[in-house]
Amino acid sequence: MNKVHLKVAPNRDVILGAIVVGLLVLIALRAPIFLSAGSLDTLITDGAILAMMAVAQMLPILTGGIDLSMPANMAFTGMATALLSKAHPTMPVLATVAIALGIGLVLGAFNGCFIAYLGIPPIVVTLGTMSIYRGAVFMLSRGAWVNEQDFGKPYLAFPMSRLFGLTHIFWISAVLIAAAYVFLNHMQRGRELYALGGNPSAAKYVGINDANNKMLIYVLTGLAAGLCGYLWVARYAIAYTEIALGFELQTVAACVIGGVSITGGRGSVPGVLLGAAFLVIIFNALPIINVSPFWQMAISGAVVLAAVILNSRSERTQGKVILERDHALTKVAL
């Protein structure tokens, strides 16, 4: 298993890494200010949230699913914690984080119940809950905004405080992504997700529990969305109904660019990180190199299409190597 992983994954990741570095160099040549400390700091903090959400999105995609409700979950958790902070300005950060995780967990588990135990396709369930959670934000806030001066001090201070020169958002993201890497590569549960996505019936025959794993996945994406909801609101110091609207597409885009197969079973954490880096660099560079931000949407669409087409080629030629024995490769057709 390890050997195969080394064979396929780094090759693609190295190329993508080179493209990302090349992109940075090109932008820096055009506008050196892009590589200034302040600009890079913004880049890393913006990227941290996207990377966290993209790695979370990778979990359902690995099993052939998708979670479209994450940004709506973020908006709801963000609004709920923001309103609590407004009512209790001295609320400690630990309580805020616990509440954010709790709400995220409940919303994620709601998805999970329908997907895991009723077998409804994830795209339908999360499409539905995406509307429900987004509408719930409106019901909670009655359409009003929570502005910077309404928040409690600790609420806003924590995510943007610095440790070794970088924001807490970055460190939280780094720790969680490292944890996701260990989970997916070195823990049985994580490997089971690849098995489930690669060949669901084979996974069933070797005794992998489909329902429990799916429940776990959507609980995890819910937790991640809950936490990111708080971080997002605190970072931009504002909460409103449309927070992170359309963000689900960016997380999926980061996964696709990073080489995660949308049909499941393939993908790596480093790949997704590079995918997220690619998107964040492009988005943050546009205003600096004097391209109207209105180009952002079309560019991300074109990049996703290009990545999908390139992925399709590599996937077709290689097939899925699931077992290696005496140099004879067993290939399993899609």
Added chain:
Amino acid sequence: MKRGSRWAFVKRWETILVLILVAICLINSMASPYFLNPHNLFDSTQSFSEKALIVLSMSLVIIGRDIDLSVASNVALCSTAMGWLALHGLSTSSLLLASILVGTLAGMFNGFVITGFKVPAIVVTIGTLSLFRGIAYIVLGDQAFTHYPANFWELGQGYLFNMIPYEFLVFLGCAVIFYVLLHHTVIGRNLFAYGNNPDAAVYSGIQVDAYRFWFFTLNGTMCGLAAAFLTSRIGATRPNMALGWDLESIAIVVLGGVSIMGGSGTMLGVLLAVFVMGMLTFGLGLVNIPGIMMTVVVGFLLIGAIATPIVLRKLSERRRERAGA
């Protein structure tokens, strides 16, 4: 599952939809004295006719195991094209044709990438979702196109006999055509065949990829038609127009009893779902419930519509098991 029991289920689903529709109409007429006014009723069809045009072709795409998330963006793209061409002095009828043409080409593009490179429709249309609307943003930025020919409004705001909106008539006409296409032609039979089992369909000589390509193209055509009506009705093109229609139209299709896994569904069910959703929106509007609450209702309807039969089936299976033991 046996053939007989499946058909019994489908029939039952449509019966449920009829009951829901009747219930909504009853509640609406009790909640507001303005509901049962024929003028109001026909007027209310305008708010869903355009979306419903896309729902028709979307059901074919979904029956064929695909999905198209780019429809709302396609509408924005078509409308942008119309607005731009209107600045160059095109007449209303050529604008209508141009919109349909742009939509068709955009749909073709989806179909080409999906079938040509053998990639899943969901990720391709997520890409074109950004691309199509992105082009509208590039052209328009934060501006809007508002200069249309003098008689352009008639398309979306005109009435037959001062009563029935043209776009509702067009929708009804299209619904009949799609009904015949799906249930009474070889094309429809083949669609169900490959929606149920694409491999078997290929082996029995159905050109599955050709069908998929043309259904995505058709979906684009309907987007172009819908865009012309919508633009005419609101009289302006903004890059954020029709936002959320992709999800709403999929929700209506699924509510209509089309399986999201492909292979089953009826036009009658989809048509009923269109009216259920339309009357629900109209009713909520009459009692002044804000539009965003509608999305909550749509979300619950979508999940409930799919979960209920599954839960019922599981319960009856359990009962049977207990009886057997």
